[in-house]
Amino acid sequence: MIEKKAVKELIARVGSDKVFTDREYLLSYSYDATGMEYLPDAVVFAGSDEDVAAVIAVCRRYAVPLVPRGAGVGYSGGALAVQGGVVLVFTRMNRILRLDRESLLAVVEPGVVTSDLQAAAEKAGLFYPPDPASLKTSTIGGNIAENSGGPRCFKYGVTGNYVLGLEARLMSGEKVRLGSETIKNVAGYDLKSLLIGSEGTLAVVTQATLRLLPLPPCRLLFRVDFSSLAAGARFVQRVIRNHVQPSVLEFMDRSSLQAVYAYQGLPLDERVRAAVLVEVDGSPAEVAEREARFEKMVAEAGPLGRERAGTFAEQEALWATRRSVSPAIARLKPKKINEDIVVPGGRIPEMVAFIDGLAAEFNLCIVLFGHFGDGNIHTNLMVDPDDAAEMSRAEIVLDRIFKRVVELGGTISGEHGIGLSKKPFMHYQFSPVELELFRSIKKTFDPDNLLNPGKII
Template identity: 45%
Template sequence: MKAIKLSSKILSLFKRIVGEENVQISLAQRLAYSYDATAMYQSMPEAVVSPRNTKEVVEIVRLCNSQKIPIVPRGSGTNLAAGTVPTFGGIVLLFKNMNRILELDEENLTLTVQPGVITKDLIEHVEKFGLFYPPDPSSMKISTIGGNINENSGGLRGLKYGVTRDYVSGLEVVLPNGDVVRTGGKLAKDVAGYDLTSLFVGSEGTLGIVTEATLSLVPLPEYKETMIAYYDSLEHAAETVSQIIASKIIPTTLEFMDQATIEVVEDFAKIGLPTDVEAILLIEQDGPQSIVQQEMQQMEKICQQNRARKVILASNQEEAEELRTARRAALSALARKSPTTILEDATVPRSKIAEMVREIGKIASKYNVKICTFGHAGDGNLHPTCLTDARNHDEMERVEQAFAEIFQVSIELGGTITGEHGVGEMKAPYLEWKLGREGIEVMKKIKDSIDPYHLFNPGKIFAKSTKKRVVVESDTNSHTAKDQARV
């Protein structure tokens, strides 16, 4: 697909639809939306268009369809897989004007919102009514619910409560031909036909544009406790995670940081984290007070049985929030240390966490790059984060080789190339490693049937070519792949 230059006539038509003030075309305005939170990916849109309602979205889509203009729907741009970069130009569809909470239905425990609502604002709004929206991506202070839906975002509470898809009960979606489809609704059960709601959630804006969402809520937990455990051994921390789950306790939060991450976070937050330990586990539980206290005691005992150097229970909510903030600040803390920070995510079975972290360390040494690892230990979702400099082309090539090997090892351990960041443009060349050629073909047929001209977020998920597998060295010298890659 070639980038299309928008004529003054087309720009005038956009202005007629949304108002002149909602069409941004200056160089500075377009530059601001030429990239997202992913390092190294940038492409200029021809215009940034901000609709005010679904009717205007429909008109925009029909105009773009008639002129074959690419559309990239965008929230706050916190995407970490180059999912909102306008790779082929066209327009960025910005939802800053569609940011209203439309209805809180306490009888059905649902919330209906527009896509531009900030995630944290949504969470705080429902908590005023004693209700709870569990998905809590680390970017929730600035990310939008529309972006969360497109990426099927997770968060620290994902182990116990699941991810965004688990709370989307209905959608209003504009299709590439301008048709509007409504899926699901305020329903506890609905098996009428294909599950179109789940199809659109996590589709990264490649199949439809979400203009309204109905979200399921749960009662706000009455009580919460937080503790932190320090380990001199990575394996002991990983074994703790496995034993907690095996004991049939599902904590709200079970987070992990390796030593390299701990050092950076402590330098940033200065809350007294020991920098000489090999791993830290942040553990939280919520629910009825008596049950929470009982389960926290059990988990503390499991930590101690697995040789935790020290286990500290937060004495109050302020201390607990300080610990949570330190974990959420991991990326910000790491970003201060180098010109370029590349945050990835790969998921493995919980039982493979220690092995995966060790492999990440070996890969970092092999390619002589700096990688810190933290993540959601409870669900096996790790975030290897590389501190580098995009201006150093030789190092950047080694970084890409390192991540390719990390993705491959993750798959070989029974995992996947992404647990919550999505595929976007960055991971598209690796998707076939996980899904196989047949899986990619099924996805392409769905895309072609809904968006035959590939105007919705083109260049994402489907790569022009798949990366070759790297040769992974092991003690047994056995290789699952024989192709030497230069990625």
């Protein structure tokens, strides 16, 4: 429980319009996309870097946990106040401070919504590629903290590949400027990269300098439907192997498609068991050449059907299916255990078959979709928390999946982070020595364990 004196001091330092302890505020900031809930003691809306410094100072003085938060659409519980304390929300720090066409970069506050940055960049003929499916809600601060990916990351890389520099507040209250405005920079230890993906446990990001690219002038999107999960997975592997260089390579299994079509009130062809979305981009000549190679592969694979989306409206319609998967499958069962495992591209069919086998063996509804191009298989166990037998079967299956992923050379999280939900599986991927290194890094940055405590390790 936070002391009244601490709340008074917060109000005195950042203003009463930014500090809230009313129950409706606490409830509104008590959950994220995992559905887990932890009530904070206070919610503070940061308006500036100075506000952040002031909140850190108060939290330190009264030994109050501090949890940074963007839009709260994280999938691993990272923004939850598991030990109470202050949730520091960044949605009011949402200004794009600079869009530099000469140096191809943007300087932004952490609360900028991802799609707002993309739209502003596009207006200037530029391109900010990282595109988590939550992009219309998620913030740049959250994206950096989770090192978020998305469909286009197959070709363009993840958020971290676009972070040139960061400004952040340490728990000492001091301000650090990490990185630079350049792509190349090998001076000193790479602390900027240490903060990227650190899930708000090492420092609070108050500003980011992001790399932009020239906007590709031409884009084509295809959907290819298959009559089996295995045929779809094999097609993905073939696209990777044949170097078509798609900008997007996404996968949806039968259950995802069924859920989305029901959600959209549309009929689905009974025979379709898997759909693959493939986007190619570049100059008109490059796109034409990639399309020709891609069409050859489609003909060889013998799919049930294929759709070509040339116009923006046609592409958005195809994207709507993919982006609706998460909300649509959430209606299948009361709870979705949402994992984002990754395996090397060559092991995708093996991993998919393994999960399919587990679903049958343990009589579980497991929905597979996601960024298969980079081996990132969103594995959703749809369960009913009131069904104890089903929950314990799900526990066994999860454990086997994580173990297998690491055996195949993969990772237990490709983009959602560890947060709370994947903490129990860290030992599959990291040795005691490695986990101890994590602990000592955390201690160096946050000796009193006040910044987002209880996460990752």
